[in-house]
Amino acid sequence: MDSEQIDYQSLNYLSTVDHNLCCPICRSPLVDPVYTTCLHTFCSTCINKALERSQTCPVDRTPLQAEDVSPAPIMIANLVNELAVLCPNSELGCTFTCARYLVEAHLSHDCEFVYMKCRECGDKVLRRDAGRECLHQLEECTHCFQHIKKIDMEAHEKECPGLLGECMHCRLEIERSELKEHEFTCEEATISCSSSSLGCPWSGQRKELSHHQAACPFTFLRPVLQAHAERLTKLELENRTLRKRIEQLTPRINQSNTTEPLSFDEQAYQFLTEQEHMRQDMERLSATLGELEIKQGMLLMNESLRTKEELAGIRAAINGIRMQIHWLLTVRVHGTEHRHVVGGGAGTPSNSAGPSHPAEHSASRRLSDNFGQGVKL
Amino acid sequence: MAALPKRIIKETERLVADPVPGINATPHEDNLRYFDVTIHGPASSPYEEGIFRLELFLPEDYPMSPPKIRFLTKIYHPNIDKLGRICLDVLKTNWSPALQIRTILLSIQALLGAPNPEDPLANDVAQRWKEDEKAAIETAREWTRTHATV
Numbered sequence: 270m271d272s273e274q275i276d277y278q279s280l281n282y283l284s285t286v287d288h289n290l291c292c293p294i295c296r297s298p299l300v301d302p303v304y305t306t307c308l309h310t311f312c313s314t315c316i317n318k319a320l321e322r323s324q325t326c327p328v329d330r331t332p333l334q335a336e337d338v339s340p341a342p343i344m345i346a347n348l349v350n351e352l353a354v355l356c357p358n359s360e361l362g363c364t365f366t367c368a369r370y371l372v373e374a375h376l377s378h379d380c381e382f383v384y385m386k387c388r389e390c391g392d393k394v395l396r397r398d399a400g401r402e403c404l405h406q407l408e409e410c411t412h413c414f415q416h417i418k419k420i421d422m423e424a425h426e427k428e429c430p431g432l433l434g435e436c437m438h439c440r441l442e443i444e445r446s447e448l449k450e451h452e453f454t455c456e457e458a459t460i461s462c463s464s465s466s467l468g469c470p471w472s473g474q475r476k477e478l479s480h481h482q483a484a485c486p487f488t489f490l491r492p493v494l495q496a497h498a499e500r501l502t503k504l505e506l507e508n509r510t511l512r513k514r515i516e517q518l519t520p521r522i523n524q525s526n527t528t529e530p531l532s533f534d535e536q537a538y539q540f541l542t543e544q545e546h547m548r549q550d551m552e553r554l555s556a557t558l559g560e561l562e563i564k565q566g567m568l569l570m571n572e573s574l575r576t577k578e579e580l581a582g583i584r585a586a587i588n589g590i591r592m593q594i595h596w597l598l599t600v601r602v603h604g605t606e607h608r609h610v611v612g613g614g615a616g617t618p619s620n621s622a623g624p625s626h627p628a629e630h631s632a633s634r635r636l637s638d639n640f641g642q643g644v645k646l
Numbered sequence: 647m648a649a650l651p652k653r654i655i656k657e658t659e660r661l662v663a664d665p666v667p668g669i670n671a672t673p674h675e676d677n678l679r680y681f682d683v684t685i686h687g688p689a690s691s692p693y694e695e696g697i698f699r700l701e702l703f704l705p706e707d708y709p710m711s712p713p714k715i716r717f718l719t720k721i722y723h724p725n726i727d728k729l730g731r732i733c734l735d736v737l738k739t740n741w742s743p744a745l746q747i748r749t750i751l752l753s754i755q756a757l758l759g760a761p762n763p764e765d766p767l768a769n770d771v772a773q774r775w776k777e778d779e780k781a782a783i784e785t786a787r788e789w790t791r792t793h794a795t796v
């Protein structure tokens with residue numbers, strides 16, 4: 270193999286390694302570990318590079334010289350050397366794993382994925398192919414007739430333009446070099462509507478496109494939709510610039526007048542308190558109204574009581590008068606009967622009142638006076 | 647460019663899988679030595695609530711030489727200049743190859759929480775910090791509001 274040095278610090282380890290076994294500088298498991306007089310452990314290359322820059326320990330910054338560094342105890346070296354690693358050529362395909370100290374031997378003797386010099390022409394060739402005949406001779410491709418190195422033939426066959434390929438849509442067999450071009454015109458390739466950018470969800474085979482587009486509402490509205498889209502982007506842009514300006518202006522407003530912009534919550538709170546005030550007013554008003562009603566009722570009752578009493582008085586007076594009239598009428602009837610008895614003949618009532626009944630007359634007067642007084646009650 | 651050293655791969659994996667709270671570092675897809683970094687301003691500092699963007703580059707001989715870091719977000723700080731360069735000893739003379747990206751970003755976050763006007767990089771800022779610390783802190787707070795909030 271080449272004299273290339275193995276980059277131990279970029280090896281991949283099979284399992285995660287305890288951080289105590291890692292170098293504080295490269296953060297990988299220690300390689301060729303050394304330790305310092307201040308008892309810190311590093312890879313020897315790492316600490317040497319660090320000391321070129323600064324004569325202090327990278328971990329605790331105590332002054333440190335190259336002679337303060339010595340190889341770490343053999344136990345530490347063994348611990349890191351026996352960690353299992355992947356072959357550095359694992360990406361090329363080598364699946365070999367081994368203890369770290371065996372990697373060098375693997376690469377120089379066994380690894381199939383190490384490049385070696387070709388025995389015949391000196392060109393690069395993987396060890397796995399090195400035993401065969403020289404792979405750097407040119408060979409004619411049987412499909413496209415190009416001259417290709419044998420070593421590259423495998424890669425060439427994947428892209429040889431002379432090989433036939435099959436169209437995945439219409440199954441047509443066609444030369445690879447033309448396959449791409451064919452896909453752009455293949456009648457059975459799945460494509461989407463030319464108005465898909467405007468939102469048409471249709472997709473189908475190319476041969477059905479013209480049929481679809483004859484009925485596609487999006488294609489129909491294309492000019493309108495495009496104009497809208499343009500306007501939308503213009504408005505968005507404008508909106509963005511306006512928003513920026515607002516952003517620039519708001520801090521100033523906030524500073525100069527903190528009370529002005531009321532938040533929604535504050536507004537709602539104001540409304541609620543106002544409503545509360547109104548409710549209280551209404552309660553007060555309805556209470557006064559009730560009081561007034563009661564007062565009015567009392568007044569009405571007093572008034573009607575008096576009226577009733579008066580009415581009763583009047584009724585009594587009327588009764589009295591009626592009795593008086595009745596009495597007078599009866600007196601009169603008795604009087605004529607008496608005259609009949611005394612004078613023996615009928616005379617006019619006015620003339621009949623004689624001196625024989627003055628007392629009765631005055632008594633009736635007095636009685637009526639009494640009734641009059643009763644009315645006044 | 648040579649293959650990426652294992653150490654950088656490991657550090658990147660850990661930064662992504664187990665990020666430091668308040669710090670985010672993402673490598674560029676096309677250059678794995680170049681990181682986009684954001685640092686949240688530490689609580690109860692004038693940089694609180696700010697999100698600061700930085701760029702971080704790992705030079706060819708990292709970790710032997712320190713990463714190159716610069717603030718991209720404008721910041722008012724006595725140890726950070728107009729161009730975003732940071733005055734932090736571990737990024738210069740006190741660098742050690744045992745330090746890592748995450749430890750460096752943590753020290754930068756700590757520097758935001760504890761400005762040091764005695765070791766200034768931005769002289770005018772440091773001057774003001776020493777003369778009128780209250781006003782300087784207010785300015786830092788204002789810059790955080792205007793430049794470091796999304």
Ligand SMILES: [Zn+2]
Nearest residue numbers: 292295312315
């Ligand atoms: Zn090391």
Ligand SMILES: [Zn+2]
Nearest residue numbers: 307309326329
């Ligand atoms: Zn030490």
Ligand SMILES: [Zn+2]
Nearest residue numbers: 356363365380
């Ligand atoms: Zn191998």
Ligand SMILES: [Zn+2]
Nearest residue numbers: 387390403405
């Ligand atoms: Zn050969």
Ligand SMILES: [Zn+2]
Nearest residue numbers: 410412413429
């Ligand atoms: Zn061919």
Ligand SMILES: [Zn+2]
Nearest residue numbers: 436438439455
């Ligand atoms: Zn086809």
Ligand SMILES: [Zn+2]
Nearest residue numbers: 462469471485
């Ligand atoms: Zn359509």
